[in-house]
Amino acid sequence: xxxxxxxxxxxxxxxxxxxxxxxxxxxxxxxxxxxxxxxxxxxxxxxxxxxxxxxxxxxxxxxxxxxxxxxxxxxxxxxxxxxxxxxxxxxxxxxxxxxxxxxxxxxxxxxxxxxxxxxxxxxxxxxxxxxxxxxxxxxxxxxxxxxxxxxxxxxxxxxxxxxxxxxxxxxxxxxxxxxxxxxxxxxxxxxxxxxxxxxxxxxxxxxxxxxxxxxxxxxxxxxxxxxxxxxxxxxxxxxxxxxxxxxxxxxxxxxxxxxxxxxxxxxxxxxxxxxxxxxxxxxxxxxxxxxxxxxxxxxxxxxxxxxxxxxxxxxxxxxxxx
Amino acid sequence: xxxxxxxxxxxxxxxxxxxxxxxxxxxxxxxxxxxxxxxxxxxxxxxxxxxxxxxxxxxxxxxxxxxxxxxxxxxxxxxxxxxxxxxxxxxxxxxxxxxxxxxxxxxxxxxxxxxxxxxxxxxxxxxxxxxxxxxxxxxxxxxxxxxxxxxxxxxxxxxxxxxxxxxxxxxxxxxxxxxxxxxxxxxxxxxxxxxxxxxxxxxxxxxxxxxxxxxxxxxxxxxxxxxxxxxxxxxxxxxxxxxxxxxxxxxxxxxxxxxxxxxxxxxxxxx
Numbered sequence: 065x066x067x068x069x070x071x072x073x074x075x076x077x078x079x080x081x082x083x084x085x086x087x088x089x090x091x092x093x094x095x096x097x098x099x100x101x102x103x104x105x106x107x108x109x110x111x112x113x114x115x116x117x118x119x120x121x122x123x124x125x126x127x128x129x130x131x132x133x134x135x136x137x138x139x140x141x142x143x144x145x146x147x148x149x150x151x152x153x154x155x156x157x158x159x160x161x162x163x164x165x166x167x168x169x170x171x172x173x174x175x176x177x178x179x180x181x182x183x184x185x186x187x188x189x190x191x192x193x194x195x196x197x198x199x200x201x202x203x204x205x206x207x208x209x210x211x212x213x214x215x216x217x218x219x220x221x222x223x224x225x226x227x228x229x230x231x232x233x234x235x236x237x238x239x240x241x242x243x244x245x246x247x248x249x250x251x252x253x254x255x256x257x258x259x260x261x262x263x264x265x266x267x268x269x270x271x272x273x274x275x276x277x278x279x280x281x282x283x284x285x286x287x288x289x290x291x292x293x294x295x296x297x298x299x300x301x302x303x304x305x306x307x308x309x310x311x312x313x314x315x316x317x318x319x320x321x322x323x324x325x326x327x328x329x330x331x332x333x334x335x336x337x338x339x340x341x342x343x344x345x346x347x348x349x350x351x352x353x354x355x356x357x358x359x360x361x362x363x364x365x366x367x368x369x370x371x372x373x374x375x376x377x378x379x380x381x382x383x384x385x386x
Numbered sequence: 387x388x389x390x391x392x393x394x395x396x397x398x399x400x401x402x403x404x405x406x407x408x409x410x411x412x413x414x415x416x417x418x419x420x421x422x423x424x425x426x427x428x429x430x431x432x433x434x435x436x437x438x439x440x441x442x443x444x445x446x447x448x449x450x451x452x453x454x455x456x457x458x459x460x461x462x463x464x465x466x467x468x469x470x471x472x473x474x475x476x477x478x479x480x481x482x483x484x485x486x487x488x489x490x491x492x493x494x495x496x497x498x499x500x501x502x503x504x505x506x507x508x509x510x511x512x513x514x515x516x517x518x519x520x521x522x523x524x525x526x527x528x529x530x531x532x533x534x535x536x537x538x539x540x541x542x543x544x545x546x547x548x549x550x551x552x553x554x555x556x557x558x559x560x561x562x563x564x565x566x567x568x569x570x571x572x573x574x575x576x577x578x579x580x581x582x583x584x585x586x587x588x589x590x591x592x593x594x595x596x597x598x599x600x601x602x603x604x605x606x607x608x609x610x611x612x613x614x615x616x617x618x619x620x621x622x623x624x625x626x627x628x629x630x631x632x633x634x635x636x637x638x639x640x641x642x643x644x645x646x647x648x649x650x651x652x653x654x655x656x657x
Contacts (some may be wrong), residue, residue, distance in 0.1 A: 119452065147401045157493040176408070222401035
C-alpha cells in the first residue's frame with residue numbers, strides 16, 4: 065500500500081476497482097490528471113463515475129488498484145487527502161436548517177481554520193458564488209441553483225488543491241447551469257485549481273474540460289481533449305432521415321466513396337466522413353438510387369456523443385434511458 | 387497559469403486538522419443551534435412530563451397519602467418520574483438520520499473531522515438539552531412545594547444524574563439511526579421508553595408492588611434511578627441509594643454506548 069506523497073499529479077488512478085457484492089462498479093480504471101487541469105469524466109448513469117469520485121473523496125475504499133489525490137493515497141492517507149480536496153457531490157449535501165453562513169462557518173472550523181481565517185474565506189467564497197444577502201437565510205429557503213452554489217462554496221472554504229464536482233448541473237435550469245459553468249472556469253483560471261468534473265451532459269464536458277475521459281460499464285473507454293476525441297471519428301457527420309428501412313439506407317451509404325462509417329441512432333442514420341460538403345450530395349444520390357425517399361440530410365461537425373457511440377456502441381442518452 | 391496577488395493571499399489560508407476537542411465542540415454547537423429550530427422535537431419532551439406530573443399528583447395524591455401516611459409526600463415522590471419522562475429518549479438521532487439521508491453526513495465525512503466527534507458532539511448537545519428540560523419540571527415541583535432534602539448540591543446532583551440517564555438512554559436511538567439510516571426505525575426506538583418508564587416504581591413504592599410487575603421492577607434500572615433521585619429529594623445523601631442509581635445509569639450505558647459506537651464504526655467504514 066502506498067504511503068505519503070506518491071506523485072506530482074493531482075490525481076492518479078491505477079487499475080482502480082470497486083466491487084459491491086457481485087456487481088463490478090469500477091473495473092480497472094487508470095488515468096492521471098496534472099495540476100491545474102479540468103478533467104471531464106463523462107458517462108451515463110451507472111457507468112461508475114460517482115463510485116470513482118467517492119473513492120477519490122475518501123468515502124469508499126477501492127477493492128483493487130489504487131487512487132492517489134493531491135499526492136496522497138486515498139486508502140492509507142485519507143486525512144491528508146481530505147485536507148486538500150473540496151467536493152460538491154451530485155445532490156447538494158446541505159443542512160436546510162442552517163443558514164448559509166452557519167454551514168460555511170462549520171466547514172471552516174472542521175478544516176481547522178481560525179475564526180478570522182474562516183470569516184475571511186466566507187467573504188471570499190460568498191463573493192465568488194455571488195450569493196449576496198441570502199447567506200444569512202436558512203438554506204431551506206434557497207432555490208436549487210442557490211443550493212448548488214452554496215454547495216460549491218462549502219467545497220471551497222478551505223482552499224482545496226483539487227475540486228471534485230459530481231454532476232454539478234444535473235437538474236438545473238439553463239441559466240443556473242451557465243452560471244455554474246462560469247464559476248468552474250473562473251476557479252480554474254483564477255485559482256489554478258485542478259477540477260475533476262463528472263457529468264452526463266456532453267456539452268458540459270465539451271465546454272469545460274481540458275481533457276475528457278469516457279467511462280462506460282466501469283471501464284475507461286476513451287480519453288483525450290474534446291477536439292482530439294471528436295477528430296478521432298472523422299471530421300464531419302451527416303445525419304440522414306429517410307422514409308423506409310434504415311438498414312437499406314446504411315447499405316447504400318456505405319457504398320459511397322468517402323464514407324468512413326454509418327451507424328443507426330434510433331430513427332437516424334449517422335454517416336461519418338472526412339469531407340462532409342463533398343460527400344453529402346453523393347449520399348443523397350445513393351439514397352435516391354436505392355429507392356429511398358430522403359426526408360432530411362444534415363451536415364454537422366462531430367460531437368462527444370458521436371465519440372461515445374463509437375467507443376461504447378450506444379448513445380449516452382440511450383444508455384440513460386432518455 | 388498565472389495566479390493573482392489577492393488570490394495568492396487567500397491561498398495562504400490552509401486547512402489542517404482542527405483536533406478532537408475543536409471538532410466535538412463544532413459539531414455540538416451546530417446541534418445546539420438546531421434545537422430551537424425544531425420545536426416539534428422539543429415540545430413533547432416539555433409537555434409530557436409536566437402533564438404526567440400534574441395528572442398523577444392530582445389523581446393519586448390522596449390515595450397515596452392515605453396508604454403511605456400523612457408524612458408521605460407524593461408530589462416529591464412523583465417529581466423524579468416527571469424528570470425521567472423529560473430526559474428519556476431525547477436525542478439528535480432523528481436529525482442524524484436526516485443528515486445521512488440528505489448527504490450532509492457524507493459532507494462531514496469528507497472533512498478531516500474526528501469520526502468520534504460526529505457522535506460525541508451530538509451527545510454533548512443532548513446532555514445540554516436534557517439538563518435544560520429538567521428545569522421546567524423542577525420549577526413546577528418548587529411551585530407545588532417540593533423541596534430538596536439535600537439542598538442546592540443535591541439539586542445539582544439530581545440534574546446531573548438525570549442528564550446522565552438521558553445521555554445513556556440516547557445511545558439506543560443513535561445505534562438504530564447509525565445502523566439503519568431509517569427515520570421510522572429511529573421513531574420506533576421510542577417503544578423502549580415504555581417498559582423502562584412504566585414497569586417500575588413510577589407510581590407506587592417497590593414494597594407496595596406485588597406479582598410480576600414487582601419482579602420486573604426489581605430488574606428495571608429505572609427503579610434504582612428513581613430511587614437515587616427520590617433519595618436526593620426526600621431523604622438526604624443516602625450514598626447506597628445514590629450508588630445504585632449511578633450503577634443503573636452506567637449499566638444501561640454499558641449496553642447502549644457500545645451499540646452506538648459500533649454502529650458509528652460501521653457507518654463511517656469505507657468498506
